Structures are given as C-alpha cells and as structure tokens.
Amino acid sequence: MGAIQILGVLVLLIGILLIGVEFFMPGFGLPGIAGIICAMAGIFLTGQNASQRIVVGVITIVIIAVMLVSSIVIFSSKKIKSPIKLDTDLQGNNLFIDEKDMEYLIGKKGFAISDLRPAGKGEFDGVKLDVMSSNYYIKKDAALVITEVKNNRIIVEEEK
Known part of the structure; x- marks a missing residue:
C-alpha cells in the first residue's frame, strides 16, 4: 500500500x-x-x-x-436526549388564545412602531402587538385604535 x-x-x-x-x-x-x-x-x-x-x-x-x-x-430511545428533537411537552388544556379572550383589546389606543402595509407592529399600553390595518397603509408613529379582532388578527385604524 x-x-x-x-x-x-x-x-x-x-x-x-x-x-x-x-x-x-x-x-x-x-x-x-x-x-x-x-x-x-x-x-x-x-x-x-x-x-x-x-x-x-x-x-x-x-x-x-x-x-x-x-x-x-x-x-x-428516551435514555439519550437528542440535540435535534424537542422533547418538552407543552402543558395545559388550551394553549392558544381564543378570539373571545382578545375582545377586551377593542377600543384600546396606541401607536404604530412600524409602518403598517397593511401588517406591522403597534404598541398599546406598553405592550407590543402584531396588528393589521384595515386595507390601507399607515405610517410609523401614527396614532392607532383597535377596531376589531377577527381570525385572531388585531385590526386597527388610524385614530382621527
């Protein structure tokens, strides 16, 4: 060799x-x-x-x-932990937020922390949320009001 x-x-x-x-x-x-x-x-x-x-x-x-x-x-086998597979189980009966649980947001006022084209981010009472404008563009820092919650999406309009 x-x-x-x-x-x-x-x-x-x-x-x-x-x-x-x-x-x-x-x-x-x-x-x-x-x-x-x-x-x-x-x-x-x-x-x-x-x-x-x-x-x-x-x-x-x-x-x-x-x-x-x-x-x-x-x-x-469960004896060795895999670095690829997530082994943690999520606890609880209802792991998703129901649309009814988000209805308290309707009427809250805040401001856009990003441009909404039509989706973006808004801040309401110090909490950042993913929001969607009702079919139009809203500039960053514009005053917003939450008008509805539909299909787990928070719909906002520019406050007038």
Whole structure:
C-alpha cells in the first residue's frame, strides 16, 4: 500500500467521521459538506482503478448507512436526549388564545412602531402587538385604535 492510498484511507475516515458528526447536529452545515468532500476524495485516492474505487465507495455508503440507522435507534430511545428533537411537552388544556379572550383589546389606543402595509407592529399600553390595518397603509408613529379582532388578527385604524 503506497503513501497515496494511506492518505486516501485517512481522508476517507475523516470524511466518514464528519458525516457522523452531521447526524448529531441540526441542519446541514460545514461538517456535512466537508465530510462529503473528504469521503469522495478518500474514495478517489484509495482506489487504484475504477473497480477498486467502486468497491471502496460501496463500503463507505454501507458504513454511513449503518451509522445513520444506529443514530436513529439511539435517539429514538428516551435514555439519550437528542440535540435535534424537542422533547418538552407543552402543558395545559388550551394553549392558544381564543378570539373571545382578545375582545377586551377593542377600543384600546396606541401607536404604530412600524409602518403598517397593511401588517406591522403597534404598541398599546406598553405592550407590543402584531396588528393589521384595515386595507390601507399607515405610517410609523401614527396614532392607532383597535377596531376589531377577527381570525385572531388585531385590526386597527388610524385614530382621527
């Protein structure tokens, strides 16, 4: 085995390791991209001809598949906390605000803290809310009044 093949094996192992790291990190980032590049370079450097490169590539794919299945099995058990999956349960019967609970806002006065085109942000009694104007543009810092709550949206008009 020559120096190029040894280098190829090292690069291939680094690539497989980086792909394994990517299984434990959310998203697809630098370890995944670097792992794919290293694995491909390692496959190319390890094999002396096309048939050897195909065999090394198939073995690499099998190793990566076994690592993927193992990580899925490990994180499926409740013993180890997954860095990807949210395990916290939300408590309570009604986790959403009902439209009826927001009706007390009708008539409140405030001001626009962003332009409303037609949606934006407004501040009412020191509380910032996502609001929507009734079909027209309202400039920032304009005086607002809440006119209705419809489909969990707070509808405002410019105060006259």
